[in-house]
Amino acid sequence: MKKVELLAPAGDLERLKIACIYGADAIYIGGQDYSLRANANNFSLEEIKEACDFAHKLKKRVYLTLNIVFHNEDIENVYDYIKKVVAAGIDAFIVSDLFLVRYIKSNFLVEVHLSTQDSITNYLSVRYLQEQKVDRIVLAREVGRDDIKEIIAKTNMAIEVFIHGAMCTFVSGRCVLSNYFTNRDSNRGGCAQICRFCFDINDETDSFSMAVKDLNMSRYIKDMIEIGITSFKVEGRMRSPFYLATVLSSYRRIIDAYYANNLTDDLLQKEMKILERVSNRENSTHFYFQEASVKDQYYVGRNEVSNQDYLGIIVDSKDHLYTINQRNYFKVGDEIEIITPNMDIIDYKVDNLYNAKLEPIEVANQADSMLKIKIEHDLPLYSMLRKKYLD
Ligand code: SF4
Structure with missing residues (x-):
């Protein structure tokens, strides 16, 4: 077939x-x-x-x-x-x-x-x-x-x-x-x-x-x-x-x-x-x-929510230090998911975060900025970080 x-x-x-x-x-x-x-x-x-x-x-x-x-x-x-x-x-x-x-x-x-x-x-x-x-x-x-x-x-x-x-x-x-x-x-x-x-x-x-x-x-x-x-x-x-x-x-x-x-x-x-x-x-x-x-069909009370689940995309990597183009707010301590072009969904707890100068930071709150994060998994380029969808 x-x-x-x-x-x-x-x-x-x-x-x-x-x-x-x-x-x-x-x-x-x-x-x-x-x-x-x-x-x-x-x-x-x-x-x-x-x-x-x-x-x-x-x-x-x-x-x-x-x-x-x-x-x-x-x-x-x-x-x-x-x-x-x-x-x-x-x-x-x-x-x-x-x-x-x-x-x-x-x-x-x-x-x-x-x-x-x-x-x-x-x-x-x-x-x-x-x-x-x-x-x-x-x-x-x-x-x-x-x-x-x-x-x-x-x-x-x-x-x-x-x-x-x-x-x-x-x-x-x-x-x-x-x-x-x-x-x-x-x-x-x-x-x-x-x-x-x-x-x-x-x-x-x-x-x-x-x-x-x-x-x-x-x-x-x-x-x-x-x-x-x-x-x-x-x-x-x-x-x-x-x-x-x-x-x-x-x-x-x-x-x-x-x-x-x-x-x-x-x-x-x-x-x-x-x-x-x-x-x-x-x-x-x-x-x-x-x-x-x-x-x-909607007639009244149309319920459309804007989605802020997209946290960032991996655009570069070196020895598990990943460069992320950030999209929405997240912070150290958050439980998130990483989706990959291999179709994997990986649970991940954010336990480190750095700005572009490699100084530690606690929150990612500037949309479109470049951040660094160390993650032990092997992640292909274009893997994406998102809020947790699955229990
Ligand atoms: S307004 Fe546009 S989206 Fe809506 S029914 Fe007409 S063609 Fe389709």
Whole structure:
């Protein structure tokens, strides 16, 4: 059985490297044009090449989104752009406009994946797209389990589905709230997340929100593998490196445990605890088992917490003296965890801390400063320190 792909988002080179070393099999990125996340830093042509070189050395793949809604004025330079990006080493394009399918498949030996923006929900559309030589389809997020299974059984098409992250309140790619509220075109990279705003309806009631909860399919990975899905996609090109490392390593452990025949309930409970802790919203399975409903949605009292669990990342080491780029407050005496690119989670009690001049200090309280810490474990670069998630 071919192993399912774990597909990660990356908004810049740092995140791409973190995704590669924390368990992703493939990473999707946006270029500086034609991508739906205009607020992410996005990749220049040089950075796309560097991203592909880095990922390919680790036997990972890189996909580029070209999934804006193209108007006439967007077309002029896109062919030239595609040629340059193919030369940079991209493995696949994620497109939403059908003219790109024909152009790319007729001229290059790269895969074309149809974006979730196209809202594909049935096997007849999938068959049509197969005839157009589309290699993979990212189904609409609104397709349920039984329909996914039937689509795969009737078409044998490579199917990608979202497993984790934020969801649109509206059918993906069919929302113009940002255009009306902020003059920003959500279908050309300008979504201002209006659905997450709180609206005052009158003076008496709490403010109203139409935001949906996040998607979290960790408990059902076994089922999703067994119905034949090709790729599991994590949402979030704007998410932090810490979020990516935490989420990807959890899914990596679940997927690997499944294929090694040791996916236990204990392991699942542990990973679900981690995934709930790193998220800043409640979560749900949305459309997978039934139509999403009132319980999958916020209306009032939206509870979003900012996460300050990320304490620092190891950026250098010498004889177990590690240099840490600090992110949030911690102090000597704290019980913390260290996560590593080897997928380990190590309990650690902070018993020493030094500033950059190697003078002992008691607290780390200057975000982004460089600190030193002696730790007896062998820790790879990019290991991360976080607050304690597990008992
Ligand atoms: S405003 Fe909300 S529903 Fe609309 S595109 Fe943006 S995230 Fe999706």
